[in-house]
Amino acid sequence: MLLPKFEFHEPESIEKALALKKQLNSGARFLAGGTDLLVYLKKKIVSTDHVISLQRIDGLGEIQENESNLFIGACTTMAAISRHPAVLKRFCALKSGADNMGTHLIRNRATIGGNVCNASPAGDTLPALLVYDAVALVESPDGKREIPLTDFFKGPGKTDLKNDDILTGFRLPYPPDHSGAHYIQLGKRKSAEINVVNAASFLTCEPGTSNILSARIALGSVAPTPIRAPEAEAALMGRTAGDDTFNAAAETARFKDCSPIDDFRGSAAYRRAMVGVLTKRTLAEAFDQARA
Amino acid sequence: MKKLIQMTINDRAYEVAVEPNKTLADLIRYDLGLTGTKKGCDTGDCGACTVILNGDPVNSCLVLAVQADNAVIETIEGLSTDDGLHPLQQAFVEKGAIQCGFCTPGMILSAKNLLDKNPAPTEAEIREGISGNLCRCTGYQKIFEAIESTRS
Ligand SMILES: Cc1cc2nc3c(=O)[nH]c(=O)nc-3n(C[C@H](O)[C@H](O)[C@H](O)COP(=O)(O)OP(=O)(O)OC[C@H]3O[C@@H](n4cnc5c(N)ncnc54)[C@H](O)[C@@H]3O)c2cc1C
Numbered sequence: 001m002l003l004p005k006f007e008f009h010e011p012e013s014i015e016k017a018l019a020l021k022k023q024l025n026s027g028a029r030f031l032a033g034g035t036d037l038l039v040y041l042k043k044k045i046v047s048t049d050h051v052i053s054l055q056r057i058d059g060l061g062e063i064q065e066n067e068s069n070l071f072i073g074a075c076t077t078m079a080a081i082s083r084h085p086a087v088l089k090r091f092c093a094l095k096s097g098a099d100n101m102g103t104h105l106i107r108n109r110a111t112i113g114g115n116v117c118n119a120s121p122a123g124d125t126l127p128a129l130l131v132y133d134a135v136a137l138v139e140s141p142d143g144k145r146e147i148p149l150t151d152f153f154k155g156p157g158k159t160d161l162k163n164d165d166i167l168t169g170f171r172l173p174y175p176p177d178h179s180g181a182h183y184i185q186l187g188k189r190k191s192a193e194i195n196v197v198n199a200a201s202f203l204t205c206e207p208g209t210s211n212i213l214s215a216r217i218a219l220g221s222v223a224p225t226p227i228r229a230p231e232a233e234a235a236l237m238g239r240t241a242g243d244d245t246f247n248a249a250a251e252t253a254r255f256k257d258c259s260p261i262d263d264f265r266g267s268a269a270y271r272r273a274m275v276g277v278l279t280k281r282t283l284a285e286a287f288d289q290a291r292a
Numbered sequence: 293m294k295k296l297i298q299m300t301i302n303d304r305a306y307e308v309a310v311e312p313n314k315t316l317a318d319l320i321r322y323d324l325g326l327t328g329t330k331k332g333c334d335t336g337d338c339g340a341c342t343v344i345l346n347g348d349p350v351n352s353c354l355v356l357a358v359q360a361d362n363a364v365i366e367t368i369e370g371l372s373t374d375d376g377l378h379p380l381q382q383a384f385v386e387k388g389a390i391q392c393g394f395c396t397p398g399m400i401l402s403a404k405n406l407l408d409k410n411p412a413p414t415e416a417e418i419r420e421g422i423s424g425n426l427c428r429c430t431g432y433q434k435i436f437e438a439i440e441s442t443r444s
């Protein structure tokens with residue numbers, strides 16, 4: 001399969017990348033790990049005259065531990081996320097998402113910014129980013145802005161980014177004490193599979209009790225974008241954590257929060273049933289961590 | 293416009309002018325003649341094009357050659373020495389882990405990367421370590437046994 005002809009640019013700073021993009025306008029596309037873009041170019045799903053690589057820009061591939069949050073650069077690979085000590089210690093659901101993406105070969109190239117910009121409803125890092133309340137950091141020729149990830153996805157492959165925007169990274173607030181989170185992806189096989197349903201949950205409990213202080217649930221592959229499950233979250237707030245509460249939240253997520261479709265990977269009814277199962281299981285695991 | 297890039301492949305320095313839309317797999321196979329690197333799908337699914345790029349195995353069909361400027365690359369041709377085959381290559385031969393051989397270079401490079409980073413992998417780690425490489429012939433069991441026989 002041949003790639004179409006294009007010019008290749010490798011700016012060394014965000015400013016230069018933004019200037020290039022503005023100058024070349026919609027004829028140019030940014031390249032991170034290339035595991036989506038190069039496939040789309042080969043299959044002629046997209047076309048472009050100019051490819052602007054973000055790979056040589058300092059800092060875009062870094063993870064920084066700030067006082068109250070973790071910064072993850074947009075060009076950080078899945079492999080780098082998965083082995084970073086701060087991710088292992090505080091963001092295990094994100095580690096699990098990164099570990100389950102594609103194959104180990106893909107994970108050495110694929111970046112978290114690319115996964116988010118690709119905006120697949122089934123994207124493997126997206127539910128975890130949603131439940132950790134991640135904020136996307138964006139730069140454009142007009143300046144910097146921040147987009148909460150809950151506002152970022154606009155449809156399959158569609159995001160809130162404008163043509164001139166570069167996603168520079170994400171800020172994830174550190175979870176408070178007595179919190180836990182878990183991610184599960186369900187596919188037909190373990191490796192290199194597009195999810196049938198994927199889900200993440202996050203819980204914070206009152207110290208010494210099982211009272212739920214905050215709860216966040218995110219679902220993938222059951223709507224045009226990855227989504228939060230507000231009705232199910234409301235069914236958890238202020239309740240006592242346990243099987244009955246989790247079952248009730250799972251039923252709410254299953255019947256009220258999602259809108260799955262039938263396709264060759266699974267029927268809408270099966271997806272709904274699995275939303276229930278994965279919601280319950282991720283909540284139970286998150287709770288085990290929260291009280292540990 | 294062609295771009296001049298430099299890279300080290302199997303300890304040998306190369307300087308080549310490449311079109312920006314050429315993949316690393318095509319450069320290695322067609323321009324440099326290192327045809328041990330195979331192309332199966334060209335879309336990241338099969339792992340036949342696996343090479344080790346700056347210490348990490350990747351699908352070379354999803355890397356632009358220009359992105360590998362200044363890179364250090366290992367292909368299957370770099371594994372044997374004057375003393376003979378690499379232990380993994382020898383094990384693949386002895387255990388019957390090769391049938392048509394199309395997946396073998398990628399399999400061996402993924403296995404080598406696994407063992408370099410984790411000399412005593414568990415059964416699950418071995419299977420995970422080659423899960424990016426598809427084989428149509430062997431059913432994987434002999435490949436698994438060959439890798440298992442070389443772990444420390
Ligand atoms: C074999 C295979 C298996 C896969 N398996 C999975 C899987 O299991 N789960 C999953 O979620 N995905 C999977 N993917 C999809 C893909 O690997 C991921 O979406 C990956 O994270 C994309 O990242 P990238 O760096 O390769 O993106 P690229 O291909 O470089 O870019 C993707 C898009 O985002 C834009 N972009 C990238 N970075 C930025 C930025 N910083 N600012 C602005 N725009 C940007 C690009 O212009 C492009 O349009 C798979 C892909 C392949 C080929």
Ligand code: FES
Nearest residue numbers: 332333334339353
């Ligand atoms: S040819 Fe590159 S993964 Fe199949």
Ligand code: FES
Nearest residue numbers: 391395427428429
């Ligand atoms: S030996 Fe034929 S594909 Fe593996």
